[in-house]
Amino acid sequence: MINRRNALLLAPALALSRPALAQATRFPDRPIRLIIPFAAGGSNDIVGRVITDGMATRLGQTFVVENRGGAGGVLGNEAVAQSPKDGYTILLGGSGSFLISSLVQPRVPYDIIKDFAPIGFVGNAPNVITVNPQVEAKTMGELRDLARRARPPLAYASPGVGTTGHVLGALLSLEFGAEMEHIPYRGTGPAITDVLAGRVQILTNAAAPLRPHIAAGGLRAVAVAAPRRLDFLPEVPTTVEQGFPNVLSSTWYGLLAPTGTPADRVTALHAALNATLADAAVKQRLQEEGVEIEPSPTPADYGRFIEQDRKRWQEVVTRANIRAE
Template sequence: MARNFKKNRPLAIVKHALAAIVLVAAGNAFAQSGAAAYPTKPVKLVVGFAAGGPTDVVARAFADHASKALGQPFIIDNKPGAGTVIAAQAVAIAPADGYTLLFGATNHTMIPALYQGRVKFDAMKSFRPLCTVAGSPTVLVVAPNLPVKTLADYQAKARAEPGRVTAGTAGVGSSGHFATEVFARAQGLQLNHVPYKGAAPVVTDLMGGQLDSSFATLGSVLPQIQSGKLRALAVGEPQRSALVPDVPTFAEAGGGNYAADVWYGVLAPAGLPESIAQALERTAADFAKSSSAAEKLRGMGMEAESVCGNAFATRVAREVTTYSQIAKALDLKAD
């Protein structure tokens, strides 16, 4: 028996080697099929705002599309508070496996400016920006009783009465606040910033004439512009918005190359596998291209857009730098 074993030993070694190769190949195939099958369970989409707001509404529209496209539920998890820091923190410390994602907005790039090292994550390094899916330009609107009809009129009034023309925003450090300060600094104007607790009271006081102006997201004031209750002087995009085609850009109206908009998009924890990132980017890009998404977004004063991968990461980095510089110059800090 011993002689037979020794005689057949080379054959046994070959069989064991072949078996090992088969097992490795099977393991690789399983891993590849697992990556290709993503997702295999529900995906959590964390939103840093309460239900019903613009970011939440866009997130739900994207989640519905992604659920159908990828075959697993995309579940909205609202974590409002602290200027979206709570939501961002939850995603930053989550496993980078594609099952916890952040549906964020421009506010994400304001975190370093306002919290200046007081958070436990990095707004850039802790995340992998995947794709934007929608955007809403900033539009300068004025009260119906303000005696200005053009951007040139507005600037002339602000220069003639330094610190008298009021500009309302949704709060200190909000996207509207930064948009206001960027324009004022570029044009050498002294505007009287009036912070509110949200966009709705800004619109109410504008229509009532208690407030002069606001650098607002188009989505927050589109119905009032269309009904004539507010006057739009300029839109902060390189080209005119299809939603308000009669409103000139700031460049056309004499406001230089000023542009400001709010983006809405998907970010993942840093270290997300490339195959999963590509699947999510394709899904987000397809959502932005869909006619149903475009129609829904237009109804909210937004436009579909798709900025993905490195281009999105570059945009995030640029905004972080810009907002940090402005916050430092104005000594802005979150409470």
């Protein structure tokens, strides 16, 4: 039993221990690692580095970016799922590398709902449906009619099996009620090259890499697969405007940690992310990549979005029988 005399003797020691305890539990007190499941140089890499630069300023700690591509994003995702649950290893998740890969890869060593703790949503890069200018279709209706009568079938290019471009092409085929051939490439660049050359008729992708080719006339934009028009392609009508409300697709980005990461650390990361997204310079840089910023009010809101988007694309993947070999 601690009497008054002992309590007075212990008081200085307790007082000295409080700053040490506070320092020991401060987060973050060392660099945070962001894993990007793509090679350096692409849109995912740019978005990840812009976000972490801003978060580092707000958290007072550096971020180390690690590009870990391979297996459609599975390798990078797995590395985060298996990392310590302490908030010091996080993932830049995306529509293709995180969500769609989990639906089409034959063996995925994690569950995107059970094994990851959502931190926050970054934003969407709505996909644009484009064709080679020699294709006699300027609207979604004309493209549908052409797809239905084309012999051999129209072909659509994608950056690879299980990418957002792949499943959007499959969704077009389902909505058009027409057979279409999928031609996968190793990245967006080679896919664009073959569509520009006329070897493949259709390409769907985020707007940023397509925009210069649309402006130069090498690609014709048929529609934006979104509810509203893009600010930097205001002349391109949406799929919704053209009577195809189910044809919606975007390349989205968000941050995740392993499930079991302490809630207060997830909250701290979420707050730093949203503060970064509110910065004018960050907004401008992401808009240059075609990203429409859409911060999530809470980590749970981002989690609900993932569940809803997964359910929507699961239906498309099942109907189109998409599987990565």
